[in-house]
Amino acid sequence: MKKNESYEEFIKGIWRDNPVFAQVLGMCPMLAVTNSAVNAIAMGGATFFVLVGSSFLVSSFRNWIPKQVRISCFIIIIATFVTIADYTLLALVPKVHKELGAFIPLIVANCLILGRQEAFASRYPTRLAVMDALGMATGFLIALFSLGAVREILGDGALFGVKLFSENFDPWIIMILPPGGFLTLGVILLFFNWFKFKKDEFLEQVADAERSGS
């Protein structure tokens, strides 16, 4: 039973409550740094670290943090993790850090992270909060990667910098420019909503069939 509970908290962030496709949160990094798969993964990784770390701390200290100053405390915790991620990336992968530029410090302002602290981590025990953060962060990473991969394949004819097509392929440069981000995100959201619609329709049909059958 307990195991199922944490599994449920983990899995909901990946599909049903996916932070990007279902909640439409964190759009700023989503659109800005997904022009290649590597950038998307670095951004997703940094966000993953910040979200899991902050959720763990916020949940552990949730009984000590007075309600009146909770947002300031969350921001201090988040900002510390972001700074750690920023310097670590700068030291380990300076090239990727250069590409991501201002968007790493901006993770502080990612509403996905603050949202999870306020809505979940500050109200639930540490174990559930960490599972929730792991699920949400994985969902965010998957979303970033799918956008980054689509844009790099179409806009540059490559994935992770490896050319996929022959020389005849004329890359759609617009896909790695800002409009490409909006287009790709729009198409993915369209697919997501269509899928949800179909699923609801199917569930309704099943319910109808059951009713008429009984």
Place this chain on the structure above:
Amino acid sequence: MTADAKKAAPAPSSLRLVLTLAIAGLVSGIAIIGIYESTLPTITANKARELREAVFKVLPGVSRMQALVYRDGALVAAEKPGKDEPVVYGGYDVQSKFIGYAMPGAGPGFQDTIALLYGYTPDQKLVVGMEILESRETPGLGDKIYKDAVFVGGFSALSVEPEIVVVKKGTKSQPNEIDAITGATISSKAVVRIINETHTAWSERLPPAGSEPPFVPTESAGKAESGASK
């Protein structure tokens, strides 16, 4: 449930609020200082290595380098140049014979500042190589200023006197002309303008060809040499 319990409890004193934030800030500050101190050596080393690699790239045949600054009307070697002091890098071959300068320059590009380094040989008055150090030009278009091999290769023997002129692709006919990148004219022009401006700013300060400052062996220069042979 926890929210209800908190609502029922009396409001915490201001002292407690201040203390909570102060402790959070203190712990956060210590963590940030810790990560800054522990990554600083790697970051500085990365930056120094990038610069060294760029100098060796823009000046073919160079295996030793030293920083040069302009002080009291002469160009002198400086192991640790001042923070805001303009610096050029002297490139020397294995016998410490002077080959050329690596000149850093920066200026506005299409989106943000472009910082670059170019190699300059004073005896021939030629630009012999160019490397973009920093740029946030449009991916797929403006970033060709460092991704387009033809454009970058155009700086391997380019006359800077009279100043470099950008011409339409395929129409280069003079030694001081360079082909613009199709679709990235502003970025190509920005690169050339930065080189021209840097050249004008330094041309008065560089000593006449043949009397460049000699190579001064130092510990850091020795390290640069071993870095080059790797």
